[in-house]
Amino acid sequence: MYRKNRWQKLHLDMPLILLLMLLCGIGLMVLYSASEQSQHYLKRQMVFYAVGFVVMLVTAQLSPRLLARWALLPYAIGLLLLVAVLFFGVGAKGAQRWLELGGFRFQPSEIMKVAVPLMLASYLGQRHLPPTLRYVLAALLMMVLPALLVGLQPDLGTALLIFASGFFVLFLAGLHKRYMLGAGLLAMAAIPLFWLFLLHDYQKQRILTLLDPQADRLGSGWNIIQSTTAIGSGGWQGKGWMQGTQSQLDFLPEPHTDFIIAVFSEEFGLAGVLSLLGLYLLIVGRCLFLALRASNMFGRLLAGSIALTFFVYVVVNMGMVSGVLPVVGVPLPLVSYGGTSIVTLMLGFGMLMAVCVDKR
Structure with a gap:
């Protein structure tokens, strides 16, 4: 006879929670060194982790049916917040990506990283799969709209990640190869238009810097040169905790994010x-x-897209820091400093456990 353990009664997956706790512990250790032993950053990050785990535990108690039924609500709220950012957003470093309410600043685009796959999983999970062209076009509209609003901030990296989170739902739903091939050919044909009319000058410079960072060593190439220098200087075993020269001597840009x-x-x-x-x-x-x-099907689509999107965050961050991809401002999941990103990721893991952990 099937018997639940106490963690299953709480709809929690203990192996996943332990892995996340280990990752957060590593994050605190690295952040302490990267922030020059700052107690301020360390304490705030611990608060972010605590809030994130609470959000995850609470979200895991939600019914999969409830998540599917109310998927439109966070998606619609996220779109409204993205529109609000364009008019009332707080700017920093040439971008307007944050909203500030009651002294608390948050980034609405992070919400869409979870709201988009939730919305698409709910939409496609109720249809006959693989999706027909009609449903594929409707799903693309749901993906493009928030990605476009985020791109206007401008935040091209996050816009692409939001689009990718929706694409994974389509992919897992059995998207036909001819649709993917057609979309790929269309995207390649649109690259010249994308370069001429959509990319800002600084975004073009990031791509050119990727190709030749030595062309402007003290300007646009500084970040990637210093980061690759730090990576290479570590060798096989590294220099030891808090013994890195690039970060401790302030050569490395944004070392804590x-x-x-x-x-x-x-x-x-x-x-x-x-x-x-x-x-x-x-x-x-x-x-x-x-x-x-x-x-x-709703649970499989949602959980699979959350897992694959999480992996894409890791690849993009490591790729840009190592000089394989352009610098797009994507944090390393659950390691980089930042509250909105941590809470959103934990929200995603909570939804994953809500739809996947056996509730018999």
């Missing part, structure tokens, strides 16, 4: 980076395993 993996690589070397990547793969693998156990 987007470029924190460079700090980790310099201090713990390639062996440490491979171990961290292995931890990320264990988390993604556990999420995909849980996705297979979901009782309906």
Whole structure:
């Protein structure tokens, strides 16, 4: 006879929670070094983690049927907040991406990283799959609208990640190969128009810098040169915790946020980076395993897209810091400093457990 353990009664997956706690512990350790032993950043990050875990535990108690039924609500609220950012947003570093309410600043685009796959999973999960062209076009509209609003902030990196989170739902729903091939050819044909009319000058410069960072060593190429230098100087074993020169001597830009993996690589070397990547793969693998156990198509689509999108965040951040991808301002999940990103990711893991952990 089937018997639940106490964690299943709370709709929680203990292996996934332990892996996330381990990742957060590593994040605190690296942040303490990257922020020059700042107690301020450390305490705030601990608060972010605590809030994130509470959000995850509460969200895990929600019924999958409730999530599917009310999926439109967070999607609609997210769109309204993105529109509000364009008119009332708080600017920083040439971008207007935040809203400030009661002294609290948050980034609405982070909400859409969860709201878009939730909306698409609810929409497609109720249809006959694989989706027909009619449903594919409707899903594309749901993906393009928030991505376009985020791109206007401008935040091209987050816009692409939001689009990717929706694409994974379509992919897992059995999107036909001819649709993917057609979309790929159309995207390639649109690259010249994209370059001429949609990209800002600084975004074009980031792509050119990726191709030749040495062309402007003290300007646009500074960030990537310093980050790759930090990564290379760590060698196999690294220099030791808080012993990195690039970060401790302030050569490395944004060491506690987007470029924190460079700090980790310099201090713990390639062996440490491979171990961290292995931890990320264990988390993604556990999420995909849980996705297979979901009782309906909505749960499988939602959980699978959350897992794959999480992995894309890791690849994009590591790729941009190592000079493989353009710098797009994507934090390293659950390691980089930042409250909105952490809470949103934990919200996603909570939804994953809500639809996947056995509730018999």
